[in-house]
Amino acid sequence: MRTLAMVVVLGWCSGALAAEPSRVLTLEQAEVTAREQQPQLRSARAGTDAARARVDQARSGFLPQVSGNASYDVGTNRVGTSSGGVVSGGTARRFSAGLTANQLLYDFGRTSGRLTASRRSAEAQEATQAQTLEDVLLDVRASYFDALTQRALLDVARETLESEEKRLKQVKAAVEVGNRPEIDLLQQRTARANAQVRFIQARNAEGTAKAQLNQAMGVEGSTDYAVADVVVAPVEGEDSATDVLVERALAARGDVKARELQVRAQEAQVGATRSDFWPSLGATAGATDTGTDPADATWNVSGGLSLSWPLFEGGRTRAEVREQRALLRDTQAQQDVLRQQVRLEVEQARLAVTASREALSAAEExxxxxxxxxxxxxxxYQAGVGNIIELSDAQVEYTNAAAQRVQATYDLATSRATLARALGTQPHSVVAMAP
Incomplete structure (x- = not known):
């Protein structure tokens, strides 16, 4: 599924009211940075490594368990007599060393069940890691689009301020020659001051948006950069029926796969716990080297079979089975909750895309x-048939319309990125092309 295509346009003019940033950040660079530095991804990778280690721990039950021991004791042999004296028997020395090996032969699926459960859990963690990556990338994209929005709104505020300053000069000249009343000059000065306030607010909002983008990328650094513009192409099938999109999401999303694997892992855990009712058969072998000195010690070997069967444990095993079955029901219920959540996310994202497209069309008009x-x-106004109030109102309406179009443009981009994530789109579906 190729659902997103992005056209990256590098460079933008910051105008005379702000310094040119020292570098340009593209969406692709932001995503690469997040992959490398986002703490959430490092945490997810660590969780996957731990889950794989637990698989190795469970597998060790099928392998021989070998242990060794060695000791060397020195002591005196002193015996008391009936008369209260002490007879010395000399010094006693004893050396002992040995190896013991145990091998599980059969335990009615206890060890194999735990190995299966740990494998499914590790696979679930890998799927969760993949979903965490999708969530992080969505957060980066949303923050990136917000930074683009605030940058464009800053451009609108800058353009408005420049227009108001230019108009102030014109009104001032008209008032000085008596073509316009002095109240026009006061009105225009107020309009210029309001435009300056909006410019300051927009500049602060842009800086805040880039700080949030840094956090989304996992970066602790400067925001002295400009974000390159992007155009988001339609998501494949974004106008399809909800049921069709939900089926795509359930087949592709990592969190859905992770939940299915968690159910299977818990099923295996139930079986492994139930096997505790049955005996465990094993083989043992050992070798010992014993004597008064390591140089002249005597070797002895032994071997045998052992059968261990817990006949009564006060109901502990039965209670553990009930616990694991309850956990299985809980996991299955969480799986159903997730399926419902997926449907809601897909439906909301699809409706948001439709609404954003319509809003953008209306905003452009x-x-x-x-x-x-x-x-x-x-x-x-220049012809002398209009007044300053009419002109100011027209300027405010134009500024609001321009800001509305900016917001609608990047709302659509964010909505499509959200829909792609809801459908389980992989990061490689975002294609950057030269302008």
């Missing part, structure tokens, strides 16, 4: 109309 109204209002 509103921007065209607001631009034309501003042009007419400027012409009427």
């Amino acid at each position: 509103a921007l065209v109309n607001a631009r034309e109204r501003l042009r007419l209002a400027e012409g009427r």
